[in-house]
Amino acid sequence: MAEGGRPDFFPGGAGTFPRQLPDNCVEYVLVIIDSQIENRKLLSELEHVRKLALQLRDRLAGDYIWQRDEFQLQVTSKNGLHYLQGTTNYGDSVEDEWLIVFLLRELTKSRPDLWARVADSDGEFLLIEAANVVPRWLSPEIDGNRAWIHQGHLKIITSDETKSPKRPLSLVEAVQILQYSPELVEHHSVVEEEAFYRLAKYPQQITYAIHFSVVTIPRKLAHLIHLRPSTIASAVEAFYTRNPVSLKLLDSDSAHLHFPPEDLVSVSVKFTKVLFAQLKSQQFAPPAAWAKTIQMAEAKAEQAETAKRDLDRLETGMKLTSGYEILASSATSKDSRLVREFAILLDDLETDMQQDGIGILPSNETMLSWPHGGRDDDESWLDINFEDFEHELDGKKRQHGGDKSGFGSATAHADLQKIVSRFESFLNDESAGIEGAQVEDMDEDDDELSDSQESDTETDDIGVQLDEARFASMMRDMMGISTGVVHQEHAPENLSSRRRQSVGSDDLDDMEIQELSAQMQAELDGHGALRLDHGSPEVKMLERGMKQGGDQDDDSRSSDDEALDIDYNLAKNLLESFKSQAGLAGPAGNILGMMGMQLPRDEQEHEHQSQTE
Structure with missing residues (x-):
């Protein structure tokens, strides 16, 4: 048993890593299942597969910009098992995660003895994608290490009491089943289709995810980005996650900045769409060193239409330059090979510039000759x-x-x-229970189904729907508002034939409404919410309104005293809730608006407060 009396669903420890991963991380494993390969040769075969995987990555996604970590593998040995393992932090770019799944699927097509599995902080996310069609016995509590990719297909390790019990498998147990009990491995084409649905857009999606934009930045920075274009992800993240310490650094004078707003050039920079959206969407006041440059560009933009485009490029370039400035100041503390390489290049470039001047930087003609030198993609996809x-x-x-x-x-x-x-x-799943998707309990036998479940199955054939007019009518009934004030155009529509068959008649609906009202009254009364202060101004006002509304029989008044108390209290609570909104949107205003009622502001109280002040 785990701590706190909970069952230990993960006896394999590290072998059940998916639910122990940090957020936005994906972990993947590659194993070789071949009884003909001796254990001493297995390590060399795994190293061969690792090189094959990196070659595949460079061929299919060599120009791709990974959000944080790229696809990578290393040989691992644990619990007597040798395999390839990798972890990637994909940050806000879910496309990175699915690109990894695509690479793994393509890799398994190259060798028939190669099996791969992938999971993230949510667990077996491939099975989550296919949640509507997975076998009913396969619940999230027992799916650990059961989904594998083999020769481009999704395979599932089934449950067997002797060889594959109803619990999550450890990695060692799963590999043993794949090797010695292949009859327990099944392929479901429908599950595979749902799980791999997002992969249908690959490999075209790799190119589609890239966005080129012309930005105005210092020439020195343009040169470094050309040398290491993948550093754009680290720079955008540094800007996107900026803090007061980094902002203070940006307010330094130009002499202390690595990239002061001098010798500005307009060049095309490659982003992913996620990175560009993160950069573009940020509201950012110009740092002190950039303030004058931005002001001059804004003055020109008021006079010419083309200057507005130049201002937009300058503002985007200012954000990007600020991100690189933050990155350069903290490069030594980053655990990233790419960032460290960028810091070394920057240091060497600044040393050379001190000796040879800015002449070592590329000219405008040279920058135009760079690949995609002037490409500026349409940004309408942001709208x-x-x-x-x-x-x-x-x-x-x-x-x-x-x-x-x-x-x-x-x-x-x-x-x-x-x-x-x-x-x-x-x-609209008619078989769903109170917890949503119907899942068989691992300890439940077929003969333990209760009569209540059977009755629920008979009556739970009503599709999910919301009749707004009927909801408004129910609210009026519960508040004690006469149905005579409801206009004809707000009357409830006829129920569908499907609902009419299951409910029976409108009389039964009225009985259900009355029962619901009685339950609400009992609940409120139990908490003292129905204690009415008849001396309050709101109640007196309502009493005067009721007297002016028409004469009623004395007998009916005496028999409805209790109901009137409830109406007064509900109305009082609604009025007080509406007043507390101070003219803004709120629950009371929304409920009243749904019933076609608009209350005016409390002008008298407002005027009284103004006179008092």
Whole structure:
């Protein structure tokens, strides 16, 4: 048993690493399953596979910019098992994680004896992707080390009481099953299709994720970025996660800066779309050294349209330069080979410039000859048209000039449609229990199903839907507001035939509403929430309103005293809640608005406060 009396689901310790990973990290393992390979030759075979994996990475994603860590492998030996293992921190770029899955799948196609598994801080995320179609016995509590990639296919280690018990497997146990009990390894094409759905856009997605933008930066920085373009990720992250200490550094005078705003040039810089969005979206006041330069550019932008483009490039370049400035000041404390290389290059360049001057830096003609020297990609993908977004959620695409276009790219459209369809399928899952997706309990037998579960199955055939008009009517009934004030256009619509069959009649709906009201009253009364202060001004005001609304029979008044108390208290609470909003949006205003009522501001109290002040 684990600490606190919880069952120890991970007896294998480090072998069940997925649930022990930090956030935004993915870990992957490659093992060779071949009984013909002797143990002493296994290490050399693993080293061969490692070199093969790095060659594949450089061939498919050599120009890709990794958010934090790149795909990497090292030979590991633990608990008598030899395998390849790697960990990548992908930060905010989920595309890095799926690129790794793509590389692993392609790598397993090269050797029939190669098996790979991948997991992140959420666990077996490939099975999470296919949660709607995985076998019912495969719950998150027992799926550890059960999903493997072999020859490009997703394989699952099934459950067997003797060889594969219903609990998460350790890495050693999983490898033993793959080697000695292959009959327990199954391939489900439907699960594979769902799990690998995002891989359909690869390898094209590697190129699509790149964004080129022309920015205005110091010539010295442009030269260093050309030498080490992958450092852009570390610089953007340094800017994105800046702190007061780094901001104080940026406010230094130009003489103490590595990249002062001098000898500025406009060059095309390669980003990923995630990095560019992080840089572009930040609100950032110009540091002291850049203030005058930005002010001059703003003055020109008011006079010419082209100057606005130049100002935008200068502001983006100022942010990027600030990120590199922060990175250069903290390079020695970074545990990154790329950052250390950048610091060495910067130090050598500054030494050479002291001896030979700025003549060693590239000229404008040289920079134009660089690959993608003047490329400036469209930034419209940063803009979100919420009308198009709503149409995408509805499964539609808007027509613009006869061409079909929608929210984002075709890939984003397909992903969004799949998310919406999965969500709708989950909400309308008739077999789902109180915890959502139905999962068999590992200790539950078929004969232990209760009668209550059977009855739930018979009555739980109502799709998820929200009838706003009916909800408003229910709220009026619970608050004691007469249904006679409801206009005809707000009347509830007819229920669908499916709901009518399961509910029975409208009378049953009324009984359910009354029962719900009684339960709410009992709950509120138990906490003393229905104790009414009849002497309060709000109650007196409501009493006068009730008297002016019309005459009622004395008998009906005496029989409804208790109900009136509840109405007074609810109205009082709503009024006080609405008043506390001070004219802003809030729960009370939202509820009243849904019922078609708009309360005015308390002008008298406002005027009284003004006179008092």
